[in-house]
Amino acid sequence: MSAKSFILKTLLAFTISLFLTGCSNDKPAFPDEPGYKPTPYEIEIPYAFPTKLNIPNDNPMTEEGVALGRFLFYDGRLSGRTHPDSLMSCSTCHIQENNFEPGIDHPVFEGGFVHGLTGQQTHHVVLPLVNLVWNHSGYGWNGGIYKNNDNPNFRTIEDFVRIAVMASDEMDGDTNQVKALFQSLDGYPELFYKAFGSQQITFNNIEKAIAQFVRTFVSAEAKIDRYLRGEEQLSQPELNGFILFTTEEGADCFHCHGGFGNPLFTTHLFYNNGKDTVFDDLADRFAITGDIMDKGVYKAPTLRNISLGGPYMHDGRFETLDEVIDFYSHHLQVSEQVDPLMHHLLRGGVQLTPNEKADLKAFISTLHDENFLKNPAYSKPKKFPDEP
Amino acid sequence: MKNLFWIGVILSMLVIPGCKKTEEATAFGDFSLKVKHEVEGEALKTDALIYTNAAGNRYMVTEIQWFISDIQLIKEDGEALGITQNVDENIFYIDTDIEETHTINSSYPIPSGNYSGIHFTFGLDKEANKSHRFVNPPESFMFWPEYLGGGYHYMKLNGKWINETGAIEPFNFHLGIGQEYDEGGKSGYDLFEFGDRGHYQHCDGYMPPQKLNSVTAFIHNNFSLKLPLNFTIKTGEPVEIDLIMNIEKWFYGYKVYDHDVWGGAIMQQQEAMDIACRNGVEAFSLRSEK
Numbered sequence: 001m002s003a004k005s006f007i008l009k010t011l012l013a014f015t016i017s018l019f020l021t022g023c024s025n026d027k028p029a030f031p032d033e034p035g036y037k038p039t040p041y042e043i044e045i046p047y048a049f050p051t052k053l054n055i056p057n058d059n060p061m062t063e064e065g066v067a068l069g070r071f072l073f074y075d076g077r078l079s080g081r082t083h084p085d086s087l088m089s090c091s092t093c094h095i096q097e098n099n100f101e102p103g104i105d106h107p108v109f110e111g112g113f114v115h116g117l118t119g120q121q122t123h124h125v126v127l128p129l130v131n132l133v134w135n136h137s138g139y140g141w142n143g144g145i146y147k148n149n150d151n152p153n154f155r156t157i158e159d160f161v162r163i164a165v166m167a168s169d170e171m172d173g174d175t176n177q178v179k180a181l182f183q184s185l186d187g188y189p190e191l192f193y194k195a196f197g198s199q200q201i202t203f204n205n206i207e208k209a210i211a212q213f214v215r216t217f218v219s220a221e222a223k224i225d226r227y228l229r230g231e232e233q234l235s236q237p238e239l240n241g242f243i244l245f246t247t248e249e250g251a252d253c254f255h256c257h258g259g260f261g262n263p264l265f266t267t268h269l270f271y272n273n274g275k276d277t278v279f280d281d282l283a284d285r286f287a288i289t290g291d292i293m294d295k296g297v298y299k300a301p302t303l304r305n306i307s308l309g310g311p312y313m314h315d316g317r318f319e320t321l322d323e324v325i326d327f328y329s330h331h332l333q334v335s336e337q338v339d340p341l342m343h344h345l346l347r348g349g350v351q352l353t354p355n356e357k358a359d360l361k362a363f364i365s366t367l368h369d370e371n372f373l374k375n376p377a378y379s380k381p382k383k384f385p386d387e388p
Numbered sequence: 389m390k391n392l393f394w395i396g397v398i399l400s401m402l403v404i405p406g407c408k409k410t411e412e413a414t415a416f417g418d419f420s421l422k423v424k425h426e427v428e429g430e431a432l433k434t435d436a437l438i439y440t441n442a443a444g445n446r447y448m449v450t451e452i453q454w455f456i457s458d459i460q461l462i463k464e465d466g467e468a469l470g471i472t473q474n475v476d477e478n479i480f481y482i483d484t485d486i487e488e489t490h491t492i493n494s495s496y497p498i499p500s501g502n503y504s505g506i507h508f509t510f511g512l513d514k515e516a517n518k519s520h521r522f523v524n525p526p527e528s529f530m531f532w533p534e535y536l537g538g539g540y541h542y543m544k545l546n547g548k549w550i551n552e553t554g555a556i557e558p559f560n561f562h563l564g565i566g567q568e569y570d571e572g573g574k575s576g577y578d579l580f581e582f583g584d585r586g587h588y589q590h591c592d593g594y595m596p597p598q599k600l601n602s603v604t605a606f607i608h609n610n611f612s613l614k615l616p617l618n619f620t621i622k623t624g625e626p627v628e629i630d631l632i633m634n635i636e637k638w639f640y641g642y643k644v645y646d647h648d649v650w651g652g653a654i655m656q657q658q659e660a661m662d663i664a665c666r667n668g669v670e671a672f673s674l675r676s677e678k
Contacts, residue, residue, distance in 0.1 A: 048523060049523065050523050050524040050528060051523055242535075243535050246535055247533060247535060247655075247656060248562075252653070255560075260519065260531065260533060261519055261520065261522075261528055261530075261531020261532070261533075261538075262529060267525070267529050268525075334555075336556075339450075340450050340547055340559065341560060342558060343558040343559060343560050343653045345558055345652075346551075346557050
């Protein structure tokens with residue numbers, strides 16, 4: 001855009017925003033509007049879960065914010081476009097019944113590998129959106145979005161919204177276009193008013209609403225949760241698998257993927273789990289820390305709902321859980337960067353027998369939370385605000 | 389008689405200021421411990437394969453994460469003062485990667501006076517070591533699996549060593565509740581009974597996976613130390629004492645600990661944890677700043 005048109009557009013935007021904020025700040029935009037009184041949204045802390053939540057101070061959760069976020073999360077016009085071929089929203093890649101992942105059987109994203117509207121494939125495979133409000137160490141496979149980042153644009157789930165909208169391998173959109181589009185859609189400005197006290201839609205408030213909605217995604221009603229609460233017994237193979245999962249002489253998964261004392265089933269921390277000997281991914285943990293020991297290091301994802309299917313690992317190299325378990329059993333690769341917690345390294349892995357593998361898999365399936373995958377509160381709204 | 393009267397007056401004049409002095413003793417000062425991790429007197433360098441232990445293993449340390457609890461300051465007269473007012477808060481997590489955990493401040497003003505030492509527990513004692521007492525990270529990430537006794541790791545000291553074949557092998561020097569296993573492997577534990585209701589109960593017919601015999605007893609490996617050091621608490625002169633973990637000392641003292649003998653993981657090897665903890669009694673020292 002030329003400098004002149006930029007200045008003109010900025011001036012125009014400025015005038016419009018002066019006009020609109022003028023309306024909403026002094027008195028309600030419409031005399032008969034109930035007014036801006038958002039209801040606080042409380043996240044209930046499930047049994048044995050951490051009590052500390054990662055919610056930025058400037059975006060307290062409200063019922064109205066979450067409700068608005070739900071529409072936006074599912075509304076394909078988040079791409080800033082209305083042509084049926086150009087629709088994309090968070091739910092295009094993050095699908096509830098697939099643990100907010102695309103799923104390996106996705107009709108368009110073959111093998112579960114997603115691409116953006118331009119056709120460009122994402123650098124890594126999709127991460128699930130599960131219990132993210134308890135992640136304090138960093139979002140993304142390399143944890144590049146984290147609370148104390150010097151760069152204030154890469155700190156929160158709010159930032160992920162902007163990234164998803166703008167990235168060429170995702171929506172390839174323009175934030176101004178997106179907010180202008182939603183401003184023009186019946187019903188949305190009122191919802192923004194209810195959530196944030198202004199009918200003037202800002203991209204910042206779009207980010208905030210979606211982030212609030214994503215923070216409500218809590219998975220804590222799997223069989224393992226009922227077992228941990230003492231409400232239901234595990235079957236014999238599941239129990240055997242649990243013991244394998246949480247013993248060093250067994251499968252030894254718990255140091256990174258949790259257990260009784262850490263029901264998130266992840267530490268959200270970063271490890272090299274011994275998949276390779278050469279590290280050429282430019283977006284690993286090393287890209288964030290610059291520490292040579294962080295080559296080939298990624299976040300250990302939660303294993304909740306993981307039995308739903310691959311592709312597994314940051315590059316989606318494994319299709320099935322059996323392949324993953326085989327990998328940890330027999331195929332570890334030696335490198336300087338392998339985390340010391342992988343102490344079975346020189347034996348090639350934890351050497352599970354076929355029976356033990358079956359037991360471990362049985363245990364992992366107790367982390368499957370149907371309640372989460374079908375929770376109506378997280379599902380696609382019946383209709384969007386501008387639909388009759 | 390008159391003289392005696394005056395002697396009395398003089399004596400009481402001597403005594404009264406003395407009383408005053410003891411009143412002054414109820415003044416308060418600030419106290420903090422600075423935790424240091426050292427190898428042979430030098431600050432630990434993580435991820436550097438430059439150390440050799442008593443067994444001759446060349447090794448490096450990636451990180452150390454541990455709990456210290458029940459810290460008490462011992463007065464000259466032997467009285468012990470907890471560093472926190474509430475015993476439940478007298479548990480501190482220390483992590484070589486988290487600078488803030490290296491300073492432990494008293495949670496209330498400490499009475500001035502002369503002190504002769506510091507007492508503490510390495511890890512958590514039996515009473516304190518209850519599952520789910522910490523739900524938030526990083527403490528919660530220290531959980532010790534229920535099957536192995538529950539509660540928390542006292543310490544995770546992770547690293548790598550050059551093993552007898554010359555290969556670099558990871559080790560997890562993890563200490564916590566130890567187990568005795570039923571060598572016959574006949575009966576097991578019902579994992580359904582846990583937590584506040586105490587540790588598992590036997591359940592007929594339950595066979596743990598073939599690699600694991602059933603656990604017949606748990607052993608609490610934590611230990612307490614009373615280290616001597618004279619220091620004085622005074623108003624306006626905060627006292628900082630270094631508490632040093634001398635890492636090399638985990639590997640000798642009671643017995644030489646050889647990574648080639650015990651391998652990469654010892655959470656299920658009570659004999660190894662026992663040697664480690666008996667060595668560990670000598671692994672800590674105090675140093676006063678200034």
